[in-house]
Ligand SMILES: CC(=O)N[C@H]1[C@@H](OP(=O)(O)OP(=O)(O)OC[C@H]2O[C@@H](n3ccc(=O)[nH]c3=O)[C@H](O)[C@@H]2O)O[C@H](CO)[C@@H](O)[C@@H]1O
């Protein structure tokens with residue numbers, strides 16, 4: 001288990017180039033299974049989860065050529081379907097969440113798809129009903145082996161239909177969408193998730209010959225086609241990393257320019273950090289965050305305490321709530337953080353409280369943060385990263401803190417943030433990997 005040792009209290013200055021988006025990368029990598037033709041993807045982040053999925057695809061028989069860091073050519077001509085029953089497949093596929101999205105493409109192209117219990121963050125219940133109910137609506141037969149915790153779907157032929165998803169699941173929408181693209185006839189997916197990740201996936205599939213309309217809305221219409229061809233696709237900058245850098249700048253009083261953020265795809269994210277009192281300026285497509293002595297949390301119009309809550313897109317993404325929470329610890333004013341989607345994502349506040357933050361964990365979903373307004377700094381401590389976003393939040397807290405902190409289990413951070421220590425050290429941080 002690797003660790004970071006951080007000497008905090010340093011102001012950073014300079015430019016950060018965001019990596020490609022982790023959660024989009026996982027979707028579009030699964031989509032290479034939709035065609036026997038070559039698919040080139042660029043701006044793939046070099047992070048644990050993405051590399052695990054690339055290795056899984058390779059083990060399944062996908063030919064992969066690395067053009068340069070971040071750019072790969074994939075060709076899924078001969079897939080070894082027997083491999084999907086092996087222990088090696090089960091081990092690899094269960095080590096990340098994104099692998100679940102290979103099921104839709106496999107079902108669509110080969111009439112069968114398998115999946116062990118997928119991995120990913122332990123941040124609460126993460127059910128897969130939406131995925132399998134969607135496949136069943138398209139005509140697939142579903143089986144769940146409870147003993148082996150193994151999901152399988154089979155179908156001789158998928159037939160387009162009307163599907164009202166039980167919830168706007170991100171990976172669920174991607175999975176059902178990919179199955180529908182090669183189904184016979186028209187499919188409508190209502191209550192579809194519509195994050196930029198999904199918009200990008202739809203655009204990529206259309207480039208490959210799919211007929212998807214309604215992109216960016218919660219109703220996707222798909223006219224099935226019999227086959228897809230190759231394409232070139234570039235992954236968007238990671239909006240979660242961009243949000244993390246905004247919080248980092250505010251907490252450490254740093255002046256940071258985040259390059260080429262693709263502002264139009266950030267949705268409500270900049271606005272949400274502005275409500276914490278963080279100034280920012282859009283310069284071209286770069287986001288400039290000035291060094292701020294103090295930032296004051298907004299209230300609602302009636303003067304009541306601000307609530308920041310997650311919601312399906314275009315609402316505020318749950319993956320940035322931990323970062324908003326840590327950023328609020330040094331703000332002037334109070335804010336209620338309401339994590340509606342996941343029930344185990346706020347417990348890391350214990351560590352922030354140990355560092356001197358003023359937080360009341362009301363229940364597993366809600367925490368009230370009473371900002372310190374830099375009356376005193378957080379103090380460095382030893383801690384363990386419980387999940388990817390809490391891990392980065394603890395890193396931000398440690399960078400702002402007085403003294404030395406150690407964060408254990410940084411594999412959690414590395415699975416989503418590329419070379420984070422090196423990139424922040426280039427701007428003046430003091431992070432040592434141990
Ligand atoms: C690999 C990947 O892409 N992971 C992301 C994906 O996970 P994933 O696709 O697994 O998450 P889902 O969108 O399926 O659901 C996330 C959680 O929110 C709940 N839920 C979902 C929709 C809804 O309308 N109401 C509701 O309560 C679900 O029950 C679940 O507990 O989306 C999540 C939600 O944005 C993100 O946190 C994950 O980073």
Ligand SMILES: C=C(OP(=O)(O)O)C(=O)O
Nearest residue numbers: 097098120121319388389
């Ligand atoms: C929860 C996340 O990832 P995963 O779904 O891969 O666990 C995340 O990216 O914040």
